[in-house]
Structures are given as C-alpha cells and as structure tokens.
Amino acid sequence: MVDNSQSISAVNASGVTVPDPAPDLAAPQPPASTAWFEEARFGLFVHFGLYSMAARHEWVRSRETMSQEAYDRYLHRFDPDLFDARQLARTARESGMRYAVLTTKHHDGFCLFDSALTDYTSVRATGRDLVREFVDAMRAEGLRVGFYYSLLDWHHPDFTVDEHHPLRGTDAEKEPRDMARYRAYMEGQIRELLTGYGDIDLLFFDFTYPQKGPEAWGAEQLRSLVRELRPGILVNDRLGIPGDYVTPEQYQPDRPLERDGERVLWEACHTLNGSWGYDRDNHDYKDPALLVRMLVESVACGGNLLLNVGPTGRGALDPRARATLRDIAGWSALHSRSVHGAGPSAFTPPPNALYTRRGRHLYLHLLAWPLKHLHLPGLAGRVRYAQFLHDGSEIRFQEMDQAPPEHNNLAPQSQPSGTLTLTLPIARPDVLLPVIELELDGPGTEA
Incomplete structure (x- = not known):
C-alpha cells in the first residue's frame, strides 16, 4: 500500500x-x-x-x-x-x-x-x-x-x-x-x-x-x-x-x-x-x-x-x-x-445519526444518544413499525402531520409538520453503535 x-x-x-x-x-x-x-x-x-x-x-x-x-x-x-x-x-x-x-x-x-x-x-x-x-x-x-x-x-x-x-x-x-x-x-x-x-x-x-x-x-x-x-x-x-x-x-x-x-x-x-x-x-x-x-x-x-x-x-x-x-x-x-445489501437513503437523518436503507427498511444509526425523544423530519405517515435491531424491542412513536394542540404534552411543540418522534429509553443500549430499524410504508417509501 x-x-x-x-x-x-x-x-x-x-x-x-x-x-x-x-x-x-x-x-x-x-x-x-x-x-x-x-x-x-x-x-x-x-x-x-x-x-x-x-x-x-x-x-x-x-x-x-x-x-x-x-x-x-x-x-x-x-x-x-x-x-x-x-x-x-x-x-x-x-x-x-x-x-x-x-x-x-x-x-x-x-x-x-x-x-x-x-x-x-x-x-x-x-x-x-x-x-x-x-x-x-x-x-x-x-x-x-x-x-x-x-x-x-x-x-x-x-x-x-x-x-x-x-x-x-x-x-x-x-x-x-x-x-x-x-x-x-x-x-x-x-x-x-x-x-x-x-x-x-x-x-x-x-x-x-x-x-x-x-x-x-x-x-x-x-x-x-x-x-x-x-x-x-x-x-x-x-x-x-x-x-x-x-x-x-x-x-x-x-x-x-x-x-x-x-x-x-x-x-x-x-x-x-x-x-x-x-x-x-x-x-x-x-x-x-x-x-x-x-x-x-x-x-x-x-x-x-x-x-x-x-x-x-x-x-x-x-x-x-x-x-x-x-x-x-x-x-x-x-x-x-x-449493512449487507444496504445503501444510501434519500431521507435526511437527524443530527448525529446516519441512515442506511435496504428495500422498505430504513436503518437509523445513532452516533450520539439523545434524551428520550428523537425527531425524524419528513417521516410522519411513512413508518409502519419501529424497533431496536439488537433485541427486536418495539419503539413507540408519534406523528406530526400538523401543528400539535396547544396543550399537547406528549410531543414537543417546536417540531415542524411531517416530523416523526420516537420515544427512546434513557439508558443507551450496550452495543458499539445502536441501530433502529424503521419499517416504511406509504407514499415516497418505495424500494
């Protein structure tokens, strides 16, 4: 070399x-x-x-x-x-x-x-x-x-x-x-x-x-x-x-x-x-x-x-x-x-994260661990299911297709329309790099 x-x-x-x-x-x-x-x-x-x-x-x-x-x-x-x-x-x-x-x-x-x-x-x-x-x-x-x-x-x-x-x-x-x-x-x-x-x-x-x-x-x-x-x-x-x-x-x-x-x-x-x-x-x-x-x-x-x-x-x-x-x-x-068979995604990842994609599955790799909520722009209405890849445990999420109600305490008020918000545990998974698997659905998610 x-x-x-x-x-x-x-x-x-x-x-x-x-x-x-x-x-x-x-x-x-x-x-x-x-x-x-x-x-x-x-x-x-x-x-x-x-x-x-x-x-x-x-x-x-x-x-x-x-x-x-x-x-x-x-x-x-x-x-x-x-x-x-x-x-x-x-x-x-x-x-x-x-x-x-x-x-x-x-x-x-x-x-x-x-x-x-x-x-x-x-x-x-x-x-x-x-x-x-x-x-x-x-x-x-x-x-x-x-x-x-x-x-x-x-x-x-x-x-x-x-x-x-x-x-x-x-x-x-x-x-x-x-x-x-x-x-x-x-x-x-x-x-x-x-x-x-x-x-x-x-x-x-x-x-x-x-x-x-x-x-x-x-x-x-x-x-x-x-x-x-x-x-x-x-x-x-x-x-x-x-x-x-x-x-x-x-x-x-x-x-x-x-x-x-x-x-x-x-x-x-x-x-x-x-x-x-x-x-x-x-x-x-x-x-x-x-x-x-x-x-x-x-x-x-x-x-x-x-x-x-x-x-x-x-x-x-x-x-x-x-x-x-x-x-x-x-x-x-x-x-x-x-990784295997995966490649780039057209979706823009949030800060301190990377996307890879394989067919209808979008993989979110978290380079830094967020506090409880993670906001994914442009994915509202496009995700059917979310889970951690290391253990297959479900991750709950909320969709922001429009501005939230004034007293809605379940989702942050500052996120724009079209945001998908994941609710994560406080403790970071004990793996070298945590990965969330998002099963895509709806318009704009074709393989």
Missing part, C-alpha cells in the same frame, strides 16, 4: 481520492456483475510477507534504504508456522465480512504463491503456497476472494530505481534495467494468479505515482489480459486508468463518490493502527466503535469498507487485532442487515 509518510500529493496520485479520468482514457468495460460487491459492503484485507518479520511497517526496506542482502535475513528465517488461513476465514465471516483480499506480492517482490517466474516465493522458502491456503479457506467459509498485487517490485532486476526504491541514491541507479522485461514478468504472474486458483472475484493493483504512470505498467494491455482471463472480475483504479471501483485509502468519504456526474463503486481501505503490515511498536489502534461507525458511513454513502489486518512474523493475528475483530463480530451478529 501507499507509505502514509508520503506527501498528500503523492497519496492523491496513487488513487486515494477520486481523480477525474484523463480525457483520452476510455472507461473500462464493466464486469459481468457488481451486485455481489454492493451486497457485501465489508471485506478483510490481509498484509503479510517478509516485512512482517521486521515488524516496523511494510515499507521498512524502502524507509531504511535496505540492501537486498540485508533484507534477505528475513527470507532465510521466514517460517509462518502460525498462519492459519482457516481460522482467519472464520474470523472474517464472524466479523460480518463477505470477502477477503490477500497481498499475493507486495512492493518487496516476495510472492506468497507458487510462481514459475521467480524463486522469491513462500513455496521455495517454506514449501507452502499461502495464496492457495487462503483461497481454499475463504471459499470454505463462503467468502469471495480478492488478490492484491503490487505493481512495484524492489527485488526484480529490471524494475527501474525510482523515488521509492530502496537502492535510490546508490550505483544501482546507473544499472541498465528494462521495464519491458518487467512488464512481461508482471503479465506472466497475473496469468498465474488468475488461472491457477479458480475464479477470483477482485484484483487490487497497487499503485501508480508520478515517476511511474500507466505506460510504465502497460496498463491498458494489463487490464485487457485480466479481462480475457476473468471477464467477471472487479479491477480497482490504481493502474492509473479508470477501474471498476475506486479505492480511497485511509480517508473516509462523507458523500457518494462520482465521476463525470455519475456515481461510482468505491471501497475505503483502512488499517487498524495506521500500518498495513505488522508494526509491533505501533499502538495507535482505532476503537472498535469507530471502526463500526466507519463501516456504516461507507454504506450510507454507497461504498464498502476493506479493513486491514497485518499478521505477525509467524502469521498470527496479534491480541489487539483479535480483540478488535471480536468486538466487531459481536456488533455484526446483531446488526448485519443494516
């Missing part, structure tokens, strides 16, 4: 925000179906590799301008004996995730799959095809499968030394290197990944930046190859040309994303603590309640959330990551229908 220490302009160039497509770049042919992606809404991202052993960020080799020889100390000791793809898949499913994406190759060039094009793989190092284990485990739990593939490769001898390369500022900058040979290598590996592991649902390329644009990757040709091999696959936007969906990174959109006035599919990708790979001394973890809020914010704006974990050097999730996912799982077990 993008090194978070880079400047905003570099991050933007890699596709973090939604760039206007260049006028000479045609939009890609859409995949066969995007319905599964919009239904899923929540996915797991897994960053694992040799950098996990360094335990100080996945960009460690670049940050410390480490030679290949120095970095190979991790290769010689790589032993992911605690990498349990089946347990990871169960954890993802229980957390409410419907798809998962694994780093098949990160910027250091180390591959977690069996490649005939390089010896720099987990198979040669340990005898284990970790991509195979991941794919089989996720499918067994009913999850869709995605592959992350880095366009950068600091191990390949033909990848030219640039601003991100660990050997920048050394004699390696003067070595003859041929990006055409590197492009052929990339195409060969993409062919291996998309033909050797069955149907793959999503391909997450990473990333394009000022020193290497779409021409460096042969972006159009690479995308055509992907479409030829897997016509229904979703491809992200980081080849430097428009993709099937856009990928804001460590940034949470607060409105639906558009290109040329048309809404686009999008997926916000976020870390638990600011690092994608395992970072032992980084304790800046997001609170589980904040992560649930980010998930709901994504759905309310028509997007997905891809939440990352970085297993340790031995392949296990660290205790804080496990605890965070357990908390999210507890919330998801009770509230998943406000």
Whole structure:
C-alpha cells in the first residue's frame, strides 16, 4: 500500500481520492456483475510477507534504504508456522465480512504463491503456497476472494530505481534495467494468479505515482489480459486508468463518490493502527466503535469498507487485532442487515445519526444518544413499525402531520409538520453503535 509518510500529493496520485479520468482514457468495460460487491459492503484485507518479520511497517526496506542482502535475513528465517488461513476465514465471516483480499506480492517482490517466474516465493522458502491456503479457506467459509498485487517490485532486476526504491541514491541507479522485461514478468504472474486458483472475484493493483504512470505498467494491455482471463472480475483504479471501483485509502468519504456526474463503486481501505503490515511498536489502534461507525458511513454513502489486518512474523493475528475483530463480530451478529445489501437513503437523518436503507427498511444509526425523544423530519405517515435491531424491542412513536394542540404534552411543540418522534429509553443500549430499524410504508417509501 501507499507509505502514509508520503506527501498528500503523492497519496492523491496513487488513487486515494477520486481523480477525474484523463480525457483520452476510455472507461473500462464493466464486469459481468457488481451486485455481489454492493451486497457485501465489508471485506478483510490481509498484509503479510517478509516485512512482517521486521515488524516496523511494510515499507521498512524502502524507509531504511535496505540492501537486498540485508533484507534477505528475513527470507532465510521466514517460517509462518502460525498462519492459519482457516481460522482467519472464520474470523472474517464472524466479523460480518463477505470477502477477503490477500497481498499475493507486495512492493518487496516476495510472492506468497507458487510462481514459475521467480524463486522469491513462500513455496521455495517454506514449501507452502499461502495464496492457495487462503483461497481454499475463504471459499470454505463462503467468502469471495480478492488478490492484491503490487505493481512495484524492489527485488526484480529490471524494475527501474525510482523515488521509492530502496537502492535510490546508490550505483544501482546507473544499472541498465528494462521495464519491458518487467512488464512481461508482471503479465506472466497475473496469468498465474488468475488461472491457477479458480475464479477470483477482485484484483487490487497497487499503485501508480508520478515517476511511474500507466505506460510504465502497460496498463491498458494489463487490464485487457485480466479481462480475457476473468471477464467477471472487479479491477480497482490504481493502474492509473479508470477501474471498476475506486479505492480511497485511509480517508473516509462523507458523500457518494462520482465521476463525470455519475456515481461510482468505491471501497475505503483502512488499517487498524495506521500500518498495513505488522508494526509491533505501533499502538495507535482505532476503537472498535469507530471502526463500526466507519463501516456504516461507507454504506450510507454507497461504498464498502476493506479493513486491514497485518499478521505477525509467524502469521498470527496479534491480541489487539483479535480483540478488535471480536468486538466487531459481536456488533455484526446483531446488526448485519443494516449493512449487507444496504445503501444510501434519500431521507435526511437527524443530527448525529446516519441512515442506511435496504428495500422498505430504513436503518437509523445513532452516533450520539439523545434524551428520550428523537425527531425524524419528513417521516410522519411513512413508518409502519419501529424497533431496536439488537433485541427486536418495539419503539413507540408519534406523528406530526400538523401543528400539535396547544396543550399537547406528549410531543414537543417546536417540531415542524411531517416530523416523526420516537420515544427512546434513557439508558443507551450496550452495543458499539445502536441501530433502529424503521419499517416504511406509504407514499415516497418505495424500494
């Protein structure tokens, strides 16, 4: 992924925000179906590799301008004996995730799959095809499968030394290197990944930046190859040309994303603590309640959330990551229908609240707990029933189709006509984010 220490302009160039497509770049042919992606809404991202052993960020080799020889100390000791793809898949499913994406190759060039094009793989190092284990485990739990593939490769001898390369500022900058040979290598590996592991649902390329644009990757040709091999696959936007969906990174959109006035599919990708790979001394973890809020914010704006974990050097999730996912799982077990298959609503939520909608059900997510009454503008005459989603308990309400009588003490006098007023308990429900399910009825509530 993008090194978070880079400047905003570099991050933007890699596709973090939604760039206007260049006028000479045609939009890609859409995949066969995007319905599964919009239904899923929540996915797991897994960053694992040799950098996990360094335990100080996945960009460690670049940050410390480490030679290949120095970095190979991790290769010689790589032993992911605690990498349990089946347990990871169960954890993802229980957390409410419907798809998962694994780093098949990160910027250091180390591959977690069996490649005939390089010896720099987990198979040669340990005898284990970790991509195979991941794919089989996720499918067994009913999850869709995605592959992350880095366009950068600091191990390949033909990848030219640039601003991100660990050997920048050394004699390696003067070595003859041929990006055409590197492009052929990339195409060969993409062919291996998309033909050797069955149907793959999503391909997450990473990333394009000022020193290497779409021409460096042969972006159009690479995308055509992907479409030829897997016509229904979703491809992200980081080849430097428009993709099937856009990928804001460590940034949470607060409105639906558009290109040329048309809404686009999008997926916000976020870390638990600011690092994608395992970072032992980084304790800046997001609170589980904040992560649930980010998930709901994504759905309310028509997007997905891809939440990352970085297993340790031995392949296990660290205790804080496990605890965070357990908390999210507890919330998801009770509230998943406000997320899966849901999307934005045309209704305007009250302050400190978010709406998601699924058919005739409107879900009100309460970011702050009100005192007894909650006023919902424009919903009078449009709600048949209201209940808390966590326990199915009824919530009573009153409708304000017209101004209330002068001495009506049951509803506040200051609310405008058309307001629906819910009567809530004083005590906030003991869940990460309370959700009220409103069953809609009447005009203007069609799905």
